Structure formats: structure tokens, C-alpha cells
Amino acid sequence: MTSAIAPHPLASRALARPDFTLRSTGWSAFLVGLVAFIVSVAWSWQPSYWGDEAASVMSAERSLPSLFLMLGNIDAVHGAYYLFLHGWIDLFGASEFSTRLPSAIAIGAAAAGTVVLAEKFISRPAAIGAGLIFAVLPRVTYMGSEARSTAIATAIAVWLTVLLVLAVRSRTASRRRQIALWGGYSLLLALGIYVFLYLALLLPVHAVAVVALARRHPLRRPTARLWWSLALWLGASLLGLLLALPILLAGSAQREQIAFIGRRPRVTVSEAAVMQWFDTVPVAIMAWALIIVAVMAVFFRLRGTQYQAGLPSRGALSIFLAWMLLPSGILLIGNELVTPMYSTRYLSICAPAVAIVIAVGLAALANNWLRAASVALLVATIVPAYTVQRGEFGKNEGSDWRQAAAVLAAEALPGDGVVFDQSVRPSRIPRLAMHLYPEAFAGLHDVTLTRAYSDTAWLWDEVAPLPDALPAVANLNTVWLLQYSGSADWRHETDVRTLQLQGFRVAETTLVNRTIIIEMTR
Structure with missing residues (x-):
């Protein structure tokens, strides 16, 4: 029947209808x-x-x-x-x-x-x-x-x-x-x-x-x-x-800032x-x-x-x-x-x-x-x-910075040092946890920081490699390392070895989700 295939009158008038009230x-x-x-x-x-x-x-x-x-x-x-x-x-x-x-x-x-x-x-x-x-x-x-x-x-x-x-x-x-x-x-x-x-x-x-x-x-x-x-x-x-x-x-x-898409x-x-x-x-x-x-x-x-x-x-x-x-x-x-x-x-x-x-x-x-x-x-x-x-690790394939910050808040003491993995892309650097959940890092010494992000014209902090910041650990008895579990630095344990040469040892290692927290003590 013709009526079985003809559009509804509403549809035929849809484009021409002049009234558009809310x-x-x-x-x-x-x-x-x-x-x-x-x-x-x-x-x-x-x-x-x-x-x-x-x-x-x-x-x-x-x-x-x-x-x-x-x-x-x-x-x-x-x-x-x-x-x-x-x-x-x-x-x-x-x-x-x-x-x-x-x-x-x-x-x-x-x-x-x-x-x-x-x-x-x-x-x-x-x-x-x-x-x-x-x-x-x-x-x-x-x-x-x-x-x-x-x-x-x-x-x-x-x-x-x-x-x-x-x-x-x-x-x-x-x-x-x-x-x-x-x-x-x-x-x-x-x-x-x-x-x-x-x-x-x-x-x-x-x-x-x-x-x-x-x-x-x-x-x-x-x-x-x-x-x-x-x-x-x-x-x-x-x-x-x-x-x-x-x-x-x-x-x-500023189009170069999305050049990472090409990689x-x-x-x-x-x-x-x-x-x-x-x-x-x-x-x-x-x-x-x-x-x-x-x-x-x-x-x-x-x-x-x-x-x-x-x-x-x-x-x-x-x-x-x-x-x-x-x-x-x-x-x-x-x-x-x-x-x-x-x-x-x-x-x-x-x-x-x-x-x-x-x-x-x-x-x-x-x-x-x-x-x-x-x-x-x-x-x-x-x-x-x-x-x-809506899970705890629902962002960016498992971001866990709040949970990592909670570990530091529970176990680190004022005066301890903290070092962050810098070998991953900026959006996954564990250091960002410190700025998003600052209460958990209160009183900790940021060993490698050279200039805070708020004092720069760029998004992130300026930091030095750990070997260049060793004088900052001379008077510390405990240093916390936050490493990204998929980073090259973690696989080769560069920062761990650097601190071991300064007299530190691995006291405890905690894997949150993709952040590894390493407590190193003298």
C-alpha cells in the first residue's frame, strides 16, 4: 500500500516548518x-x-x-x-x-x-x-x-x-x-x-x-x-x-604543541x-x-x-x-x-x-x-x-595519582625526600600527583626541583636529573621514589642505583596501579 511507504506528514514538513518555539x-x-x-x-x-x-x-x-x-x-x-x-x-x-x-x-x-x-x-x-x-x-x-x-x-x-x-x-x-x-x-x-x-x-x-x-x-x-x-x-x-x-x-x-599526535x-x-x-x-x-x-x-x-x-x-x-x-x-x-x-x-x-x-x-x-x-x-x-x-583508575588507562598520594600521606614523614620519574611523557609523570594532591606531599623535600611551574612560562616544573641534584640528598635519611611502571627508568632502575651509590637501600616497594613507590633509607 502507498501509505506503508509514504513518509509521515511531520517528516515531509520538517524542513519547511516555519515555527520553531521552545x-x-x-x-x-x-x-x-x-x-x-x-x-x-x-x-x-x-x-x-x-x-x-x-x-x-x-x-x-x-x-x-x-x-x-x-x-x-x-x-x-x-x-x-x-x-x-x-x-x-x-x-x-x-x-x-x-x-x-x-x-x-x-x-x-x-x-x-x-x-x-x-x-x-x-x-x-x-x-x-x-x-x-x-x-x-x-x-x-x-x-x-x-x-x-x-x-x-x-x-x-x-x-x-x-x-x-x-x-x-x-x-x-x-x-x-x-x-x-x-x-x-x-x-x-x-x-x-x-x-x-x-x-x-x-x-x-x-x-x-x-x-x-x-x-x-x-x-x-x-x-x-x-x-x-x-x-x-x-x-x-x-x-x-x-x-x-x-x-x-x-x-x-602554537600548533607544534600537538605535534605529539604525529608520533x-x-x-x-x-x-x-x-x-x-x-x-x-x-x-x-x-x-x-x-x-x-x-x-x-x-x-x-x-x-x-x-x-x-x-x-x-x-x-x-x-x-x-x-x-x-x-x-x-x-x-x-x-x-x-x-x-x-x-x-x-x-x-x-x-x-x-x-x-x-x-x-x-x-x-x-x-x-x-x-x-x-x-x-x-x-x-x-x-x-x-x-x-x-567510574572506577578508581578510570582515566587515561589507569591513572592512579590520588591513590599513590594516599600512600605517601600515610607513610612518609616531614623532612623525607621525594624523587619523581622523569622518563615518561609529561602527561604521565608521577610528579603531577604532588600538585594535584598537595596535602599528601606537605613537608617533603622535592629533591630535583629547580623551578616551580608557576614561575615558568610553561605547563610543568623545571627539574634536574637526579645525579645533578645529589647535594640535596646529603642530609636525608629517607627518599621516596615514584616511578611509572612502564617507563624505561623503572626497567633500568637508574634512580635506584644512583641512590644506592649514596648509601641508600630499598626498604619497601609498593605497586599502586601503574605507579611504583619505592622507599629508600640509609
């Missing part, structure tokens, strides 16, 4: 946002800090002159977030719960925005489902419990897209409203780029969205409405980029398909299966799918597929042909689109039983990943 979706969006906040904030205080969070917290705890001096040399692209976190820590302290709380709040805002955005293209139940799916995606629950800027950037990305849709659909609104919407788009775009430079990757996605929203039929010739919408969007985008020009120039000047193994497309948003293979299989169902249902009229569920038009789904795939493709291609630039974390801003397309796939399934079974299976695959994230 009133009807307000409570649904608020409640979904609240659920997303709770999911992200729950047990967020459990895992120890890790290296990127150390950069956030230590930078934010600097004095403002010290912070601005550092931003002139490195991490300017994170400067807006560090300034925000500086004020936040002044008010609420630097505990894991406190510093990760803004990210959980941002995830709540992003989930609410996902519902608001999705309902303009799909049915309300499917839009609510999109917000809830977004809330539990492993990439989302990870960044929602991390003291970094990606969660805030994702929230900005969602609401920036909402503003875009409002602005394109405001053609018949008053001139004042149109100016307010396009001006707001420019300002929010600039703010988003200051928070996260790679948010600029949304611009080609938004170009696709403008075309899809302004064209009533894909096969007809471009209309004046389309050209006018493109002109307004281009002007607003250029204004946003102009406002963000200082951070764009600073990011370009990592190349990421394959299959690895990216798993790690960008899904974390584990079972979650990725379920998610991509539903994404394929969505594509087949909307573009190819897959037999057995449920079109009465209010599925999006092809143009609408194209917007979210572009949001999923264009930024990833740009970074992967640029990584191969231009310069190192790809990291799975950078694609966090695409998670809302991923959730919406998965929700479309669920809505397209033939009956409620199949939908319920798919949701149950998806949640069952996500729970193990969530549990690992």
Missing part, C-alpha cells in the same frame, strides 16, 4: 538534561586525575599574571577554559568533584539542546530518545566527568546549531529578530572557538544545514531564499571568525569508528547497526521499517550525517596529508548528531518489541564501559 519542548528538554547531568556527575569523583586534567587544574591555580605568561607560549587554545576554571576553583575548590562538575552541567545543557534540536525534525518521543541516548554514549559520559573543555564545547555546538535553524527559519520574522538571531550565531560561534578551536569544523556542517533547510526540493533550481540564507549565514560566520581571529592566530602559532600510531578508519564515540566494540556494533537502519529507512525506504514514527526527511537526516562524518573526515584526511591534527577526543562535538541518528534508527524499527529489545541491548553494552569509567 515552549512545547521545554519540559521534555529540561528533564532529559537533568537525567544527563545525573548520569555524568554520578561517581565522577571516583577516578584519579590524569595528565590533561593536571594541565587544566595546575594552569587554573596559577596567578593571573603567571597564567597569561604561560598562554603566550603554550595552550592558548585552552585559555578561555583555564580562565573560567581559575574563577571556579577560587569559589569551589580543586577537588575532582568540583572541577569536573562544570562538565556534567554542560552535558545536561547539551542533552537538553539535543532534544530541542531533534524535535524539529523527528517525533517528540524519538527526540527525547535522542537526548537520552546522547546522555549515555561512552564518549559523553567520559567528557562529562572530566576537567577539560570538551563538554562545554559540545553544549555550545548543539545550541549553535539550534540558533542556526532558528535563524534560517526566521525569514518571515521581523528584521530585529533576524539581526538578533544571526548576531547571536556569530557571538556563540566565536565563543565556541575560544573554548575549543576545533568547533570551527562545524562550519561546513552548517553550510550543509543551510542548504537543506532553505531548499524546499532537492531537484529544483536554487531559489532566492536559498541564496539569501547562504549569504546571511556566510556573513554571520565570517563575523564570528573575525571575532575569534586572535585565538585562531594563537592556535596556528602516535596512525588511527585507522575502523579504530576511529569505535573510539570516537563508543569506546568499546560491542557498543560500536550496536550503534552503527542502528545508524545503518536510519540511513536505509530514510534514504532507501527499507521494507519493514515504521514510517509512521515521524522520521526525518532525507535533507534533515543529511544534516546529522554531515555533522557525524564531515569533521571526522576533515581531520583524518588532514592528519594524513597536512599535519598531525586528529584525536578521537576532538570529535566529541559530533556526539549529539550521533545520538539523533541512532534515535532515528530506533524509531524506524518495525514494532515496539524490537525497539525495546534494541534499547536494552544498547544499554547492556554501554554499562560495562560506564562502570570502568
